[in-house]
Amino acid sequence: xxxxxxxxxxxxxxxxxxxxxxxxxxxxxxxxxxxxxxxxxxxxxxxxxxxxxxxxxxxxxxxxxxxxxxxxxxxxxxxxxxxxxxxxxxxxxxxxxxxxxxxxxxxxxxxxxxxxxxxxxxxxxxxxxxxxxxxxxxxxxxxxxxxxxxxxxxxxxxxxxxxxxxxxxxxxxxxxxxxxxxxxxxxxxxxxxxxxxxxxxxxxxxxxxxxxxxxxxxxxxxxxxxxxxxxxxxxxxxxxxxxxxxxxxxxxxxxxxxxxxxxxxxxxxxxxxxxxxxxxxxxxxxxxxxxxxxxxxxxxxxxxxxxxxxxxxxxxxxxxxxxxxxxxxxxxxxxxxxxxxxxxxxxxxxxxxxxxxxxxxxxxxxxxxxxxxxxxxxxxxxxxxxxxxxxxxxxxxxxxxxxxxxxxxxxxxxxxxxxxxxxxxxxxxxxxxxxxxxxxxxxxxx
Numbered sequence: 001x002x003x004x005x006x007x008x009x010x011x012x013x014x015x016x017x018x019x020x021x022x023x024x025x026x027x028x029x030x031x032x033x034x035x036x037x038x039x040x041x042x043x044x045x046x047x048x049x050x051x052x053x054x055x056x057x058x059x060x061x062x063x064x065x066x067x068x069x070x071x072x073x074x075x076x077x078x079x080x081x082x083x084x085x086x087x088x089x090x091x092x093x094x095x096x097x098x099x100x101x102x103x104x105x106x107x108x109x110x111x112x113x114x115x116x117x118x119x120x121x122x123x124x125x126x127x128x129x130x131x132x133x134x135x136x137x138x139x140x141x142x143x144x145x146x147x148x149x150x151x152x153x154x155x156x157x158x159x160x161x162x163x164x165x166x167x168x169x170x171x172x173x174x175x176x177x178x179x180x181x182x183x184x185x186x187x188x189x190x191x192x193x194x195x196x197x198x199x200x201x202x203x204x205x206x207x208x209x210x211x212x213x214x215x216x217x218x219x220x221x222x223x224x225x226x227x228x229x230x231x232x233x234x235x236x237x238x239x240x241x242x243x244x245x246x247x248x249x250x251x252x253x254x255x256x257x258x259x260x261x262x263x264x265x266x267x268x269x270x271x272x273x274x275x276x277x278x279x280x281x282x283x284x285x286x287x288x289x290x291x292x293x294x295x296x297x298x299x300x301x302x303x304x305x306x307x308x309x310x311x312x313x314x315x316x317x318x319x320x321x322x323x324x325x326x327x328x329x330x331x332x333x334x335x336x337x338x339x340x341x342x343x344x345x346x347x348x349x350x351x352x353x354x355x356x357x358x359x360x361x362x363x364x365x366x367x368x369x370x371x372x373x374x375x376x377x378x379x380x381x382x383x384x385x386x387x388x389x390x391x392x393x394x395x396x397x398x399x400x401x402x403x404x405x406x407x408x409x410x411x412x413x414x415x416x417x418x419x420x421x422x423x424x425x426x427x428x429x430x431x432x433x434x435x436x437x438x439x440x441x442x443x444x445x446x
Contacts, residue, residue, distance in 0.1 A: 009035045011341055012093060012107035014083050016041035016069055018049075018327045019308025020113030022334025023341070025396070028075035030342045037076045038105060040083060040095060044069050047136060048395050049327060050363075051402070053177070055139040056146075057184035057365070058191075058414040060405045062136055067397040079105065083114070086281050088301060109303050109341050112281065112290060113334065116272035116309035116325055118429060125248030130268040132429040133177055141422040142267065148418055149264055150189055150205065154196035161251075165262035167205050170253055171269055172245055174211035175218070176362060178269030179228050182209040183364040185267075186235050192416050207237045208261065212244045217370075219324075220360055223377040227370035228362055235365075268429055272325055278310050286312035286322065294352030296337045305341060307333035307353075316354050328358060331394075361387035 011027060013020050016039055024039050031037065045066035054060045069078050081095040081103070093105045118132040131145070132138050146169065153166040169189070171182045189205035209216065209232060216232065216239060217225040232239055240255070245266075247254040252262040274288040283298050284291040289312035290298060296313065298304040307313065308330035315321045323329045336353040343350040361371040361383070369383040371390075378386055388406065392399050 008033075009108035009345060010038060010106065011035050011109040011111065011345075012038045012040065012105055013111040013113060014040045014093065015113040015115055015308070015310075016043075016046050017113060017115040017308060018330035019115070019310075019334040019337070020111065021046040021067075021069075021073075021396070022331045023111050023113060023307065023338045024069075024073050024076045026335050026338030027341060028073055030338060030347060031075075031345070033075070034347065035108075035345055038079055038107075039069065039073065039076050040079045040081055040093065040105065041069065042080060042082050042098060044078060044080065046072075046396065048391075048398075049134075050394075051391060052133065052136070052139045053180040053184045054363070055136070056133075056142045056181065057188040058143060058416070059184070059409045060402060062140060064398050064402050064405055066136065067395070072397055083277060086110075088282060088304070091303065107303075109344060110305070111337055111341060112278070112304065112306040112310055113308045113330075113337075114275040114277050114310045115330075116274055117276070118268060119271040119273045120429065121270065123245055123247065126245070126266075126268065127429050129248045129250060130172070130266040130429050131424075131427060132268050133181060134272070135427075137422045138427045140419065141424065141427045144418045144420065144422065145265065145424075146185065146189060147192060147416055150192040150196065150199075150416075151418075153203075154193075154199045156198070161262055163203070165252060165264045167203055168208070168252075168261060168263040169206065169265040169267065170208045170210060170245075170261060170263050171267045172210050173269035173271060174209050174213065174216040174239070174241070175269065175271060176220075176360070178209060178211070178267075179216050179232070180363055181267060181269055182207055182237050183228075183232055183235065183368070186232075186237050187365045188414070190236075191414055195413070195416055204236065208240060209237055210240045210243050210245065210255070212242065214241050216241070217362065221372050221377065224360060224362060224370040224372055227377075227379040227383075228364060231364045231368045231370070272309065274310050274325075278306075289322070295340050295350050296333060296353060297340065302344065305337050307337040313353055316352060317356075323353075323355070329355065361390050363387045363391075 048065045051065045081097040085094040149166045171178050186207045193199045215225045216229050244256045245253050246256045254260050290306040292306050292311045294314050296305045309325040312322045315323045340350045359372040367381040367384040369387040371378045371383040371386045
């Protein structure tokens with residue numbers, strides 16, 4: 001990773017999430033060899049996060065939601081590693097590769113797109129007993145874990161409390177991710193039960209969706225929320241709004257209304273926070289995110305840009321506010337960052353980040369979805385078609401394979417087997433997301 005003598009300017013992008021990947025792709029098209037583009041990331045793939053619930057539910061195979069970085073970014077040099085420290089004065093990023101070897105990468109332009117990690121709350125037992133949902137290991141582990149609980153329950157349990165805990169799944173956070181996890185999860189466990197001849201038919205799998213907000217999908221269009229709430233309840237998901245978790249133990253969760261819910265499955269989808277790495281950069285922060293200009297440049301460091309969840313990007317459509325931490329914003333900011341990096345190298349003119357709302361789409365499993373493309377509220381099969389069409393259009397690869405998996409899922413029963421690839425200590429809730437540039441992955445408690 002050491003720097004050799006070079007003639008062309010070097011653009012270093014840290015992180016290959018939505019913002020970093022889009023920046024790299026746009027720069028590879030714009031610069032056309034006029035600069036060296038280096039992408040620092042701990043994995044060799046871009047992860048399409050919105051389809052992770054379908055991986056956990058057995059609809060999509062894991063590789064369908066991963067897009068090869070070397071295979072799709074031909075003019076970008078991938079360096080596998082984790083950013084450890086940035087020396088802004090020396091214009092150097094110190095990093096560590098997956099085998100623990102330290103190195104450094106010098107840069108002429110730097111794009112920080114390290115993304116976000118799971119948001120933790122000071123609730124006893126959460127870090128020890130909850131499973132996050134920010135990366136491929138979590139989705140794979142959750143699929144195995146849910147399958148195992150159903151199989152153990154079907155095999156019979158002498159203790160009624162144990163049986164009740166095995167059939168109960170609690171999702172905390174009724175935002176975009178939590179709503180989809182609960183919706184797909186209920187369908188998944190119902191499908192698993194149908195394949196178990198010894199399952200007690202009077203004890204259906206129980207799913208709870210818990211959130212302190214007064215409705216599901218808080219912050220989104222109320223019509224989307226009403227559609228999602230109706231689908232969840234019709235499917236048998238218990239929606240608990242204005243409710244939070246007070247404590248988590250190995251035997252279950254205590255809700256703030258005093259009810260104790262026996263469970264072996266606590267799925268944490270409360271939200272995200274900026275990657276803690278941004279606090280080490282040494283630049284001003286706003287709400288834990290790097291302060292940037294509308295052109296995504298870091299004040300006082302015109303050679304440094306930041307975008308995506310790690311950046312506090314001014315929302316020009318709502319003066320005084322910053323853009324939300326969404327994949328849609330991150331991807332579009334990556335395009336703006338690429339344009340402005342190129343402009344700083346003498347190609348084109350800079351432009352501020354502006355956006356028009358494209359709407360949101362929530363896949364609720366089967367033909368059910370809630371969507372409002374360009375503000376038009378949709379539900380049912382039409383929304384389902386629009387939602388899946390949007391995902392196919394937004395994915396930078398694997399479109400045919402994803403569509404094929406959807407067709408197979410509609411025609412054939414899901415394969416209900418455990419793969420055993422990921423253990424619980426490999427997905428601790430308080431570590432960083434594996435698809436971003438600042439990843440620890442140290443073993444946690446079993």
